Amino acid sequence: MEVLQSILKGILLISVAITALITYLTINKMWNRKHEVTVAQSNSVFAQILAIFTTLPFLIYYSVHGDIKIALDNFIRLFLYIFLFLVAIGFWVKDPQHKGIWQKFIKAFKQEANESTNLIKALNHPSRKKELLNILYRVAWLDDELNEKERQYIQMFADTWDIDTSYLFNEPPPEKGIEKLNKVRDEVIAYLALQPSKEQAQSLSDVVQALINIDEEITKEEELIGAEISGMLINYASEQKTTLYGVMIHPKQEQQESFLALVPSAKEEYILGNRAYVAGIFQTLPYAEAFSENYREQGFFTIVHKYNTTAA
Template identity: 35%
Template sequence: MELFQKVISILAFLSIGFSLTEAYFKVNQIWKRKHERLVVESISVTAQLVSLFTLSIFSLNYLFQRQYVGFIDTTIFATLAVFNIIVGMSFWVPGERKKGFWTLIKETLNFERKEAGDLAKSFLKPSGAKKIINILSQVAMIDEVIDPREKQFIQSFADHWGINFSWDDLTTNRITNTSVNLIKLRQDVTDYLATSPPQKQVSELKDIINALVNIDEEVSEQERLIMGELDGLLPEYISQESNAARYHVIVVPQNERQVQVVTTSLPELTRYKVAEGFAYHTDLFYSKEYADIISDGYRSLNLFTIVTLTLPSQINSIVSDDSSIMLNGI
């Protein structure tokens, strides 16, 4: 095992060369065309800024943990993101540099925000158009605040597809319960995927939801939670490959009254047998934070819940082992 670890360490170090090669070819492909407007507009500065932020966090984490191979690798791609940002902000386009760095950044981000609505024109009306409008409206309302820009963005899809959509009905019939709304939104996305839409369409929907969440220039805690979940659910459908980390919320009724609450009020839960009798579980979740919120929602009904990576068959033994899972009690 020690020899195997040494071999992996050597290969990991050598992989830095492959990362440098990859970065070089990407830069080389753009370098001769960096002054062309079409090339510049094909680069999303917003996406590169998000990538730079993430890579910077990972680089610092690797540095603090003295994992220098990971630090060097992420630094290479963080540098590549910086290069793409400079190209994407028209720095090398003739006549643009004189505007100044911050002016170019502001103009580029404004251009991308305006262009986000153009997705509606290229995204042909799908068979599940009403479901998509419903999903988008729930995403916009997940933080209980509807920004005019979010409203206009969704309305552009409804108008383009010829769908009558009432914002009054959405706000009037809405329940102000974060857990309930998160569950409903995820279930509606699952129902939409159950209609087997084309993978390209789902990929476009993912981009549209990302654009919607960022259109008001502020990502709320609720939006961050649901995006953490959808960023597992949608890519899995697109790639047709299972994501590794998925979480269950297990509900363990403590008496007959709680069994009645589960069977009558929580139809999304599935009953299954355990050694002590039976318990209930949710569908699989991709984000632990999302699973924790759902667990808290059930706990508010005085139900005992467990968040776990596996579907336990021995409830008592797992409850006693709090080193492997997180417990939420009454």
């Protein structure tokens, strides 16, 4: 029994030494970089606060009970967590406003609170690859056929991303007419809602245009949606204020109920003193006019109204 206790004491002493070594290596690696903003922002204030408050009770407990080795181990850990906390709040970062430690803590705390769901979002949307394939799938089927070049082009991305594409090649999407084009727009809107990088959005614009041009025959539908998608993606990537086009519909009294059943998401507005509904807002005038024409054919009075991004 005494031999076992001696061995455990020796292991405990080695553990304290290893903790001290880990603390030294961690601080040493960060010491010359502790004044950099990116280093400060890469450390979690929340994590260090939790580490400090979970280590402190053990330090007090083992100090009171005279267990010096374990108390020393927790003291070293506490020292490391306090150092990382100071790094996380930007204690050594140069600040022209000369903020105090409390102000730096509040700033870092608020910033991390805003970023607290980043990992959750990444886990919920690990790749966005399937959303991209869905867009390509619908673009390829715009002319109601999928030729071999289009198939191979989509398959190239699917193979790279290791995604099963059997569902893409079986049959065309069920939508027809303007609804087919609107569904492509909906897929792009859903993709942009996942907040992809600007570089990826720009690349998707190029990929869509290449897919449209791959069979060397561009239909009117492909031309319309190609320009509309490019406008959406480029506008997202550049964040510049651009002109948008809203389709305004003025239903007659007897058409009111049927129109709202047809477009339940339509927003009521007053344009030049007249009541109208916004059926959709688009990037390009030709697409807005095509969308407007679809409702004219159903007997509704429509106009295309120019917007800007602040008005929309």
